[in-house]
Amino acid sequence: xxxxxxxxxxxPVWVRSYASCVGKKENEGPLGGRFDVFTEDDRFGQETWExxxxxxxxxxxxxxVEKAHLDKGDVGCVLGGDLLNQCVSTSFAVRxxxxxxxxxxxxxxxxxxxxxxxxxxxxxxxxxxxxxxxxSHFCTAERQYRFPLExxxxxxxxxxxxATASGTVLLSxxxxxxxxxxxxxxxxxxxxxxTDGANMGAAMAQAAFESLRAYFxxxxxxxxxxxLIVTGDLASVGRELVLELAKDDGLPLGSNYxxxxxxxxxxxxxxxxxxxxxxxxxxxxLCGYLLPELEKGTFRKVxxxxxxxxxxxxTTNQGESIPGICHVVCLEVM
Amino acid sequence: xxxxxxxxxxxPVWVRSYASCVGKKENEGPLGGRFDVFTEDDRFGQETWExxxxxxxxxxxxxxVEKAHLDKGDVGCVLGGDLLNQCVSTSFAVRxxxxxxxxxxxxxxxxxxxxxxxxxxxxxxxxxxxxxxxxSHFCTAERQYRFPLExxxxxxxxxxxxATASGTVLLSxxxxxxxxxxxxxxxxxxxxxxTDGANMGAAMAQAAFESLRAYFxxxxxxxxxxxLIVTGDLASVGRELVLELAKDDGLPLGSNYxxxxxxxxxxxxxxxxxxxxxxxxxxxxLCGYLLPELEKGTFRKVxxxxxxxxxxxxTTNQGESIPGICHVVCLEVM
Numbered sequence: 001x002x003x004x005x006x007x008x009x010x011x012p013v014w015v016r017s018y019a020s021c022v023g024k025k026e027n028e029g030p031l032g033g034r035f036d037v038f039t040e041d042d043r044f045g046q047e048t049w050e051x052x053x054x055x056x057x058x059x060x061x062x063x064x065v066e067k068a069h070l071d072k073g074d075v076g077c078v079l080g081g082d083l084l085n086q087c088v089s090t091s092f093a094v095r096x097x098x099x100x101x102x103x104x105x106x107x108x109x110x111x112x113x114x115x116x117x118x119x120x121x122x123x124x125x126x127x128x129x130x131x132x133x134x135x136s137h138f139c140t141a142e143r144q145y146r147f148p149l150e151x152x153x154x155x156x157x158x159x160x161x162x163a164t165a166s167g168t169v170l171l172s173x174x175x176x177x178x179x180x181x182x183x184x185x186x187x188x189x190x191x192x193x194x195t196d197g198a199n200m201g202a203a204m205a206q207a208a209f210e211s212l213r214a215y216f217x218x219x220x221x222x223x224x225x226x227x228l229i230v231t232g233d234l235a236s237v238g239r240e241l242v243l244e245l246a247k248d249d250g251l252p253l254g255s256n257y258x259x260x261x262x263x264x265x266x267x268x269x270x271x272x273x274x275x276x277x278x279x280x281x282x283x284x285x286l287c288g289y290l291l292p293e294l295e296k297g298t299f300r301k302v303x304x305x306x307x308x309x310x311x312x313x314x315t316t317n318q319g320e321s322i323p324g325i326c327h328v329v330c331l332e333v334m
Numbered sequence: 335x336x337x338x339x340x341x342x343x344x345x346p347v348w349v350r351s352y353a354s355c356v357g358k359k360e361n362e363g364p365l366g367g368r369f370d371v372f373t374e375d376d377r378f379g380q381e382t383w384e385x386x387x388x389x390x391x392x393x394x395x396x397x398x399v400e401k402a403h404l405d406k407g408d409v410g411c412v413l414g415g416d417l418l419n420q421c422v423s424t425s426f427a428v429r430x431x432x433x434x435x436x437x438x439x440x441x442x443x444x445x446x447x448x449x450x451x452x453x454x455x456x457x458x459x460x461x462x463x464x465x466x467x468x469x470s471h472f473c474t475a476e477r478q479y480r481f482p483l484e485x486x487x488x489x490x491x492x493x494x495x496x497a498t499a500s501g502t503v504l505l506s507x508x509x510x511x512x513x514x515x516x517x518x519x520x521x522x523x524x525x526x527x528x529t530d531g532a533n534m535g536a537a538m539a540q541a542a543f544e545s546l547r548a549y550f551x552x553x554x555x556x557x558x559x560x561x562l563i564v565t566g567d568l569a570s571v572g573r574e575l576v577l578e579l580a581k582d583d584g585l586p587l588g589s590n591y592x593x594x595x596x597x598x599x600x601x602x603x604x605x606x607x608x609x610x611x612x613x614x615x616x617x618x619x620l621c622g623y624l625l626p627e628l629e630k631g632t633f634r635k636v637x638x639x640x641x642x643x644x645x646x647x648x649t650t651n652q653g654e655s656i657p658g659i660c661h662v663v664c665l666e667v668m
Contacts, residue, residue: 005434007460048652077520085419086646087439091523095644095657100339100520102447103439103644103659105421113436117451124458126341186411186434189425310429310437312420318382323429325437 004218005185012180012334013119016129016172019063020287021056022280023138023164029265034288035165036063042139042164050089053082053137056166056280057093060287061133064168065097068176070129075099075170077121079114080133082279083107083141083162090133099131108204108233109187110134111167111283112306112327116184118171119329128173135166136278145197145313158199160235160277163264167283169291178333179294183219185328187211189310192324197316200309201238201261201274207324208234208307209245215303215328216251223253227299230290231307231326232260232282235275236267238307260285282306294333304329338552339519346514346668347453350463350506353397354621355390356614357472357498363599368622369499370397376473376498384418387471390500390614391416391427394621395467398502399431402510404463409433409504411455413448414467416613417441417475417496424467433465442538442567443521444468445501445617446640446661450518452505453663462507469500470612479531479647492533494569494611497598501617503625512667513628517553519662521545523644526658531650534643535572535595535608541658542568542641543579549637549662550585557587561633564624565641565660566594566616569609570601572641594619616640628667638663 001008020035027038037059044055065072077100082089087103094101106113111134118130139149141162147153171181190210194203208231216222223229234242239259246253260282261275286304293299306329311322335342354369361372371393378389399406411434416423421437428435440447445468452464473483475496481487505515524544528537542565550556557563568576573593580587594616595609620638627633640663645656 001459002461010459050648050652081439083420084646085648086417086441086644088644088646088649091644091657091659092649092654095523095525098522100522101659102451102520105415105437105439107420107437117436120455120458120460123460124454125335125344126454126457127336186436188432188434189429191429310420310422310425312418312422314384314419315422315426318384320426323425325425325435 005214006218007120007184009119009123009182012182013122014172014175014177015169015179015291016176017064017068017170018287018291019060019067020167020284021060022284026163026165026264029270031264031289049137049139053089053135053140054092057089057135058096060166060168061093061097061131064131064170068170072097075131076127076129077102078131078133079104079118081105081110082135084144089135107308107310108277108279108282109306109308109325109327110279111286112304112329115181115329116186116327119181119184122171122173130171131168132171133168134279134283136162136280138162138164141278155273156198157273158237159273160200160261160275161272162278163276163281163284165280165284167287179291180332180334181329182332183330185211185215187326189323189325191321193321195321201234202241203309203322204234204307204324205238205241207326208305209242211305211326211328213251226256226301226303229257229303230260231305232285233277234259234307235261237274294331297333300333302331304331339548340552341454341518343453343457343516346516347456348506348509348511349513349625350504350510351398351402352503352621352625353394353401354501354618355394356618360497360499360598363604365598365623383471383473387423387469387474388426391423391469392430394500394502395427395431395465398465398504402504406431409465410461410463411436412465412467413438413452415439415444416469418478423469441642441644442611442613442616443640443642443659443661444613445620446638446663449515449663450520450661453515453518456505456507464505465502466505467502468613468617470496470614472496472498475612489607490532491607492571493607494534494595494609495606496612497610497615499614499618501621513625514666514668515663516666517664519545519549521660523657523659525655527655529655531645535568536575537643537656538568538641538658539572539575541660542639543576545639545660545662547585560590560635560637563591563637564594565639566619567611568593568641569595571608628665631667634667636665638665
């Protein structure tokens with residue numbers, strides 16, 4: 001059923017397994033050692049960056065299926081996407097898996113979007129299991145959105161670093177663990193008029209705030225009910241703006257509010273400017289940190305708010321501002 | 335519930351309204367005069383082709399809402415996408431509408447994908463209404479996928495013409511008309527190894543056949559139960575291949591099988607080579623022809639099989655083959 005803007009699933013939709021696969025820099029960050037697979041070679045043994053990203057997606061999909069003790073033929077459907085034009089990393093990876101496939105595009109909000117929709121399909125009784133996935137690769141994204149890597153373009157302090165990372169969650173109707181998706185919110189698009197493609201945190205902050213406000217307004221829950229509220233990926237600039245918007249509105253976001261773009265890298269030690277970004281950033285933080293800590297009981301209730309900047313290089317070059325969106329998922333230990 | 339590969343919605347999901355908006359060439363074709371809005375100016379009064387496509391999407395979204403006698407604030411959510419990198423036509427249009435938004439990418443299968451998922455959300459009781467939409471514009475697609483318009487590139491006979499068209503269907507839990515979505519199928523990816531980006535019908539034909547075979551195999555229905563079985567968009571090359579595959583397999587596809595890419599244009603009179611393509615082709619054929627004829631009772635049962643080629647120019651340039659997908663929707667008069 002729906003409570004104002006929020007989907008309340010009739011029964012909890014269980015997280016049966018999850019897996020993450022990341023690059024070298026991501027494994028050198030504060031969450032290093034927590035990912036299922038990491039590589040010293042960001043090419044993942046492939047000839048092109050695009051094949052590398054595809055290989056990374058396939059690895060996280062396959063590992064999630066393996067950890068659930070399923071055969072790939074048993075998987076209901078895959079919901080997911082990535083940043084590449086026409087979402088080719090995900091579709092080429094799913095081609096190898098052979099599952100039914102819903103392609104999504106939510107920019108960096110794709111992981112949350114896939115969970116909201118995957119849980120809905122299970123809630124409707126239409127699927128028993130759903131693989132939700134998102135990914136990004138620094139080298140494919142950089143040349144598609146900005147400059148060839150060899151150019152060595154300068155980046156302003158507001159820029160974010162696209163994570164080389166993929167995360168996959170296998171949702172299930174059957175209870176097999178203790179963590180569940182209990183609620184979801186499909187976001188609206190907000191556009192505060194930012195035209196600088198190197199400041200996406202600022203472009204997405206309003207959407208994040210509006211979706212959080214809608215979530216709390218609809219459910220009657222309070223930010224203090226959560227052990228952690230995590231947007232992803234606003235990084236330092238966007239997170240500050242969300243805190244300001246919340247303060248002005250009287251929404252008491254406190255020290256339990258953080259952002260995946262700040263969790264993945266150590267900004268003092270790693271050259272990532274404002275922090276991490278890319279569909280894979282929040283996906284890998286979810287699968288490498290949030291879900292394991294929920295399983296351990298460190299957290300009992302986490303609000304995962306995936307934020308996406310719905311621009312293309314062409315819209316930015318044409319002088320358009322950057323629309324933002326934020327989808328929200330409530331994860332609980334039950 | 336799910337019957338093998340097919341979603342069987344518990345109660346019919348009603349088509350409350352629908353609208354189409356097309357360009358000059360599309361309105362000069364066999365379906366001319368059947369679309370809600372058409373233009374003599376493919377720029378839709380805008381400065382750029384991208385703004386034109388966006389305006390066309392917004393027109394079909396707005397017209398569908400208007401025909402349902404709703405305010406745009408009453409709409410549950412929008413599910414949809416287009417062919418442009420990062421699906422910017424749809425997201426920029428939805429920004430103006432203010433609805434909750436799930437961005438999808440299914441290439442030319444997007445209209446069918448949005449109906450399968452939109453009906454699922456209503457079936458789950460999570461939405462009362464859902465706007466399902468897809469679009470494409472010849473001029474934005476041509477320069478993104480192939481060559482600048484001014485170049486006047488030669489096209490082989492297997493090439494298809496990207497439709498300048500947008501279609502939107504407003505699905506509703508409440509019965510307000512007589513046409514309903516009763517079943518849906520999420521497709522698997524098939525790749526017969528075609529590497530020629532100018533022969534997408536051949537690349538998608540196997541996916542279309544496999545999804546049709548899965549649909550009939552799961553439901554026990556026969557092709558002859560349908561007044562029309564419509565793939566979209568395989569055009570002449572792909573349709574022939576589907577017929578061959580069906581014949582080899584013993585699936586009796588007959589004269590009630592056609593393709594949206596063949597319905598939209600007159601191949602003798604209009605310079606479209608193998609036929610139409612683009613997300614907007616099947617969307618506009620659905621909203622300008624199939625749904626009106628179902629409402630009138632000309633057809634009582636139509637199988638709408640949206641086909642997509644999940645390539646990007648980059649994958650084709652890198653020598654990769656083209657994965658195809660096909661999502662299926664059963665539309666019935668009830």
